[in-house]
Amino acid sequence: MKFFTVLLVFISMFTATQAQAKIEQYKFEKPHTQIGFYVGHLGFSHSHGNFTDFDGEIIFNRAEVAKSSVNVTIQTASVEMGNDVWNEHVRDTFLKPNQFPTITFRSSSIDVTGENTADIKGNLKISGVTKPVVLKTVFNKEGANPFNKKYTTGFTATLDIKRSDFGIKEYLPAIGDDIEIRIEVEAECYEGCETVVNP
Template identity: 45%
Template sequence: MRILPLALLLLATPLFAQGTPEASAAKSGSYKADKNHTQVAFTVTHFGFSLYNGMFGNITGALTLDTAAPAKSKVSIDIPLADVVTTVAKLNEHLQSADFFDVAKFPTAHFESTSIVASGTTARISGNLTLHGVTKPVVLEARFIGAGGNPMSKIETIGFSATTSIKRSDFGITKLVPMVTDQVDLRINAAFEKI
């Protein structure tokens, strides 16, 4: 009875193997963000007592990947700010208000790369972030997660994770600073599907 589960595990291993991702699996071309599997998470320190997380979904965007010349690659993402989610419904509403994101005036945040410097399975992605009507340069520290045919959709997919930190006051979002920290740590988990 144990042979069948073991056999299934061995068959699945190439698809879901742990360890160092193989950058050679990545294919050049044009990709679009898989909005069902792309997330932008943020962390702030709340009143000096705890770290607090929130997340955005329904991310859209595009990736142009050149594996032979990674510096020629480009990435952009759009974040619908009304889709902010925390563990408190009233806070979700407050974050959408003029006190914070002011989604009625500024419904979307946008990142556009200006340069990419790759080294193995990591990359430094410089670009411009537009948030709350203000555009500032940011640098994403990115790492390649994996690439290959999606076992469900059969679509060629590639994934990355990236981190950066911003000061929200640089974008005119100052409510409750410093009780809720000015520094906001961001993590982008992105899946892109080949088109």
């Protein structure tokens, strides 16, 4: 009887270990991740901007994808519009980093919608206002990075918002209300993934 008790304990421990092994943790790899956006300018064009300072983490449950999560924090002072004057204008007039230093996204659920697509639902906080949003996400690839051998996953996410919903109403409608957001992510695994030495 004692043998079977020990065996059951061993099986329970093994099962728990296997379950834990399914949880993979990734961090955004900044040099190859872009968080960009487009906004209309006087009806003539769409200005492109991006943020250069951010942190993102993915907790991936391969067995139950719906239980995975994505958390992102963006430093608003890092906005880059490609021009010093435009940088200052967007930063100080619209984003106000002294008052609102970060933009955050915290996922609440992930719905798999296709073979390589998912809706990442969550809460986006901009200028102190939090709104529910859905990131339309396309999974691109996963595997060992051939240069640093780290296990990497990549995906593209898009989102359309109205800045007025977050209380940013300066210069409407000359500067567009609709903001098109596009995020290109390469994230490196730091726990729970096997590092492939010879891909």
